[in-house]
Amino acid sequence: MSVIRILIIAPITGPITGENKAINIYIQQVKKNKSISIVVLDRSTEMLSLKKVILKNIIFVLKYIFYINTKNPQVIYILLGQKRRAIIRDSFIILLAMLYGKKIIAHLHGGDFKKYTTKEKTIVNQLVRSVYSRINKIIILSESLMGQFSNIMPLSRIFVVHNTCEYYHFNYRATKPNLIYSPLEIVFISNVLPRKGLFDLLLALIILSKRSIAFNFTFAGNIIPDGDYSDRNINFKIHDIIRKGGIEKNIQILGPISEKQKWQLLRKAHVFVIPSLYNEGEPISLIEAQCAGCPILATKVGGIRDMIVDGLNGYFIKKQSPDDIAQKLEMISRNPSWYLKASHFSRQHALKKYNIYNYVNNINHLLLMQ
Numbered sequence: 388m389s390v391i392r393i394l395i396i397a398p399i400t401g402p403i404t405g406e407n408k409a410i411n412i413y414i415q416q417v418k419k420n421k422s423i424s425i426v427v428l429d430r431s432t433e434m435l436s437l438k439k440v441i442l443k444n445i446i447f448v449l450k451y452i453f454y455i456n457t458k459n460p461q462v463i464y465i466l467l468g469q470k471r472r473a474i475i476r477d478s479f480i481i482l483l484a485m486l487y488g489k490k491i492i493a494h495l496h497g498g499d500f501k502k503y504t505t506k507e508k509t510i511v512n513q514l515v516r517s518v519y520s521r522i523n524k525i526i527i528l529s530e531s532l533m534g535q536f537s538n539i540m541p542l543s544r545i546f547v548v549h550n551t552c553e554y555y556h557f558n559y560r561a562t563k564p565n566l567i568y569s570p571l572e573i574v575f576i577s578n579v580l581p582r583k584g585l586f587d588l589l590l591a592l593i594i595l596s597k598r599s600i601a602f603n604f605t606f607a608g609n610i611i612p613d614g615d616y617s618d619r620n621i622n623f624k625i626h627d628i629i630r631k632g633g634i635e636k637n638i639q640i641l642g643p644i645s646e647k648q649k650w651q652l653l654r655k656a657h658v659f660v661i662p663s664l665y666n667e668g669e670p671i672s673l674i675e676a677q678c679a680g681c682p683i684l685a686t687k688v689g690g691i692r693d694m695i696v697d698g699l700n701g702y703f704i705k706k707q708s709p710d711d712i713a714q715k716l717e718m719i720s721r722n723p724s725w726y727l728k729a730s731h732f733s734r735q736h737a738l739k740k741y742n743i744y745n746y747v748n749n750i751n752h753l754l755l756m757q
């Protein structure tokens with residue numbers, strides 16, 4: 388039996404993100420496949436100083452050249468970055484793979500790349516249009532994201548592979564809290580940055596409080612600097628909104644949590660809210676929440692628009708609209724029968740669409756395809 392050699396270039400370590408969770412699931416599973424031999428090259432540089440980023444990138448380039456020459460992979464499987472300096476790095480990876488005659492499969496775990504594929508005469512846009520257009524196949528997370536690369540390559544070279552999560556850790560037979568006899572349990576699990584819409588959610592909870600809707604809200608995750616916001620600024624604004632709204636008793640802030648804590652939190656939750664302001668891919672936190680039987684409230688952005696069947700496993704909410712978030716939360720709290728149906732539908736929908744075996748097999752199929 389012939390064995391195909393694959394060099395995987397991806398963020399393996401560093402801060403926990405959906406991207407590195409997904410690739411680590413794939414690596415763990417593909418090691419069981421005897422027809423595929425993998426070598427993994429970590430490209431993580433998140434949260435490092437500029438000096439350390441430069442040093443790590445130099446080491447990365449040397450390792451990459453070494454692996455191509457000594458391991459002789461037939462396929463380069465690269466997870467694409469979405470920042471400008473990542474695009475420059477990835478362009479070098481792609482060009483060198485082309486020089487060596489390697490098949491290139493690229494995988495985008497985001498939903499905000501299209502701005503780099505337009506005809507704007509920036510260095511990055513011209514680089515993307517001239518280099519990325521030569522990639523053999525590109526994997527995206529959702530049907531709504533096909534337009535990310537349709538400017539630079541035919542649709543026949545763009546493939547959808549839905550994300551997944553390690554849902555087998557969760558025992559759904561555990562009883563969910565009864566909405567009739569308990570406050571509405573609201574959860575947000577994600578890296579905490581302004582673009583995730585957490586400020587809007589907190590303002591919505593103040594509205595709920597004024598309407599005398601009983602609720603508890605728990606959020607967990609790392610606070611990540613974002614644009615003009617430092618982690619200190621974000622932390623201050625979160626506590627300032629909570630204090631001024633008088634909802635301190637309803638809020639639990641956990642910070643980073645373990646896998647066990649996450650599933651325990653999702654088990655007791657009634658609803659998961661993710662009011663993102665930017666085009667996301669397919670957030671793994673949202674998949675995990677559905678697997679735990681949580682209906683979802685989310686903005687209709689990026690790949691999220693394909694994750695919710697509006698009215699069946701959750702509702703879409705308007706972007707930057709605390710009033711709409713509050714209205715949807717109140718609607719759920721007053722409709723326990725809908726919640727039970729939506730909880731069941733949410734889990735079944737997730738297990739079918741985001742099945743871990745489909746995820747691995749679909750990637751393998753594209754890597755092995757001629």
